[in-house]
Amino acid sequence: AAIEKGHFRHFMQKEIFEQPTVVAQTLRSYIRRVDQSVALPQFDFDLSQIRRVTIVACGTSYYAGLVAKYWFEQFARLPVDIDVASEFRYRDPVLEPGGLALFISQSGETADTLAALRHCKEHGQTIAVVVNVPTSSMAREADLLLPTHAGPEIGVASTKAFTCQLAVLAALAAHLAVKRGRMSREEERDLVDQLVETPAALNAALAHDDEIAAMAHLIAPARDVLYLGRGQDYPLALEGALKLKEISYIHAEGYASGEMKHGPIALIDEAVPVIVLAPSGPLFEKTVSNMQEVRARGGKVVLISDAEGLAEAGEGCLATIEMPKVHPLIAPLVYAVPVQLLAYHVACVKGTDVDQPRNLAKSVTVE
Numbered sequence: 001a002a003i004e005k006g007h008f009r010h011f012m013q014k015e016i017f018e019q020p021t022v023v024a025q026t027l028r029s030y031i032r033r034v035d036q037s038v039a040l041p042q043f044d045f046d047l048s049q050i051r052r053v054t055i056v057a058c059g060t061s062y063y064a065g066l067v068a069k070y071w072f073e074q075f076a077r078l079p080v081d082i083d084v085a086s087e088f089r090y091r092d093p094v095l096e097p098g099g100l101a102l103f104i105s106q107s108g109e110t111a112d113t114l115a116a117l118r119h120c121k122e123h124g125q126t127i128a129v130v131v132n133v134p135t136s137s138m139a140r141e142a143d144l145l146l147p148t149h150a151g152p153e154i155g156v157a158s159t160k161a162f163t164c165q166l167a168v169l170a171a172l173a174a175h176l177a178v179k180r181g182r183m184s185r186e187e188e189r190d191l192v193d194q195l196v197e198t199p200a201a202l203n204a205a206l207a208h209d210d211e212i213a214a215m216a217h218l219i220a221p222a223r224d225v226l227y228l229g230r231g232q233d234y235p236l237a238l239e240g241a242l243k244l245k246e247i248s249y250i251h252a253e254g255y256a257s258g259e260m261k262h263g264p265i266a267l268i269d270e271a272v273p274v275i276v277l278a279p280s281g282p283l284f285e286k287t288v289s290n291m292q293e294v295r296a297r298g299g300k301v302v303l304i305s306d307a308e309g310l311a312e313a314g315e316g317c318l319a320t321i322e323m324p325k326v327h328p329l330i331a332p333l334v335y336a337v338p339v340q341l342l343a344y345h346v347a348c349v350k351g352t353d354v355d356q357p358r359n360l361a362k363s364v365t366v367e
């Protein structure tokens with residue numbers, strides 16, 4: 001059957017709003033409800049023997065991989081190497097026996113990623129893929145197939161495939177952590193409980209749609225926009241900037257909050273909005289002080305956070321968007337929503353072709 005937009009204006013908008021449903025659908029196939037543990041598909045090698053993970057992907061899928069790097073290192077204490085697929089093969093990466101190579105792709109056909117997969121296979125790596133199209137080349141060539149259940153994604157700019165990738169990668173991180181003796185069964189159960197809450201948290205984030213649509217009018221006139229984030233939310237700053245570039249054609253850059261003082265701060269003036277992703281936690285105060293450096297230079301800040309006293313922290317900001325309180329493992333999924341919505345609404349204000357932005361293709365099958 002043809003896929004319809006229903007009451008939505010664009011496929012991208014529909015896909016953003018589908019996220020609670022498709023993330024829940026994806027998680028269901030990775031969680032065993034009887035004992036609240038993570039369950040992966042059957043395969044015949046021992047994950048506890050993996051010594052290193054190499055992650056390769058392109059575009060938005062690459063940013064999902066960057067988040068996974070934080071998770072695999074933090075929870076499973078596994079060293080992770082990550083690269084964009086177009087760079088990977090040409091630097092002749094060191095691939096030692098016993099390595100797991102992980103490829104992330106919505107389409108499963110991106111030429112650079114597929115070539116990197118084949119290169120890793122030739123070099124004796126075990127191949128895992130997180131892919132949305134189960135009949136794709138990558139799905140067929142994998143040793144371990146980890147499907148996302150996002151359903152067909154029509155909008156060229158990826159949204160629901162990204163959050164579903166993160167859901168699978170979070171489950172994989174927990175599984176690897178248990179296998180490597182870095183996480184107890186009780187901690188695993190806790191984490192699974194949190195993961196099960198993700199769709200509700202996504203709904204809470206989606207409830208800010210009107211607010212973000214109104215804010216989009218303030219961002220649309222900008223020529224440049226900066227996105228800041230730290231730790232596992234730094235990749236979300238990169239993804240936010242990518243979404244805005246892709247569909248609104250506004251130049252945007254994502255930066256690690258603490259790195260701003262080494263360059264981008266020179267750009268800050270009243271004309272450059274700065275979107276700050278600042279989940280509460282040990283790094284929150286540091287991010288707030290980065291934000292004050294922006295404000296002191298006349299920069300207009302949009303603060304996206306779940307921190308207590310957000311109104312106070314956000315005093316003098318252009319706007320604040322309050323996120324639901326969630327486990328740090330889930331924060332990247334939840335923070336994806338406001339950056340997607342912001343890009344979407346800015347593009348609508350600018351009147352661009354949201355679902356088919358100029359010069360971009362849904363799946364890039366040339367190198």
Ligand code: G6P
Pocket residue numbers: 058059060061104105106107108109110113156157158360361362363364
């Ligand atoms: C294209 C699309 C992006 C996507 C990237 C990777 O550039 O426009 O939205 O993130 O390819 O695609 P993949 O199918 O490998 O995830």
